[in-house]
């Protein structure tokens with residue numbers, strides 16, 4: 081049993097805790113390069129939609145292996161504008177998961193569309209394509225799969241269902257920069273994909289930033305217009321739009337960081353591997369290894385029978401943990417009781433009670449990784465109470 085009762089004394093001060101993310105550490109890694117990028121923007125004198133944005137758009141599209149990238153203000157707008165450009169209209173239904181950042185669902189409602197929930201697969205923790213057919217209605221127009229925690233959703237199956245029923249797909253890639261399925265980057269499977277470059281994401285700016293990517297030139301043009309008042313030419317609005325521009329400063333910063341993305345993702349995966357090894361034999365359920373996918377390991381999320389006890393055990397060792405998210409979207413006050421599909425989410429409902437996020441970011445020091453490993457190793461799950469032993473998402477054989 082864990083030694084919670086033996087760990088006496090005050091809890092470490094939050095500032096000395098090992099954190100889930102450390103955006104400052106990464107800023108300090110590249111201090112000089114970031115300053116020189118910022119200086120380049122200052123000196124160039126163009127601060128909105130200039131050369132830095134154009135270059136980043138090109139570099140990000142090239143990295144992913146897609147045709148078009150349109151920089152926007154944030155990831156929420158990226159989802160919303162991609163859906164709108166894909167033809168989703170007010171009142172249309174968009175199928176997504178409740179096990180996601182609330183931003184996914186907020187984006188759907190931002191354009192007047194209606195979110196409809198399907199359950200997750202307990203292994204990928206992503207949208208279960210088999211759940212789609214039974215929730216379809218005449219208003220269903222699109223699917224938003226979320227590559228949650230950096231684990232790719234099963235895009236081949238999701239695309240097959242979308243093709244069969246004539247639905248558009250916008251991938252939410254906000255947690256999955258660089259994740260792959262069979263060597264192909266996520267973000268290249270749907271009609272369009274949305275990225276967030278919020279500072280703690282795998283590729284992060286020093287403020288808000290986002291992007292839509294697509295291989296469809298018509299959809300790309302539509303997003304380009306939507307991000308700036310519907311302009312076709314300067315001051316001439318061919319359609320209506322708003323303002324969701326990516327600024328030069330953030331684009332320049334992203335260009336400094338992009339060349340480091342693959343190595344940093346590799347380090348995330350290596351740390352996750354070590355956490356996994358430390359947890360062997362503790363009874364804690366690890367993220368499943370899904371064949372043919374490359375995990376971006378945005379978050380390392382385990383499942384525990386006694387999640388709160390494990391969190392407290394780690395906290396006493398100076399290790400912060402997180403819950404992503406404390407409750408699924410359909411249980412949050414703003415959405416509770418008004419979303420179709422919310423009554424059929426057993427895996428979503430089970431997962432949020434058991435999941436715990438352990439620090440796995442690439443700026444962890446060797447010493448911190450060791451310390452986390454030792455603390456994880458010292459834990460053991462309580463015995464399974466009879467009656468819960470058959471619960472399918474806990475204590476399965478690890479792949």
Ligand SMILES: *Cc1c(COP(=O)(O)O)cnc(C)c1O
Nearest residue numbers: 154155156181183184254276278
């Ligand atoms: C972060 C995130 C978003 C939203 O991105 P912002 O840039 O914060 O608007 C959307 N979806 C998911 C899954 C995210 O993690």
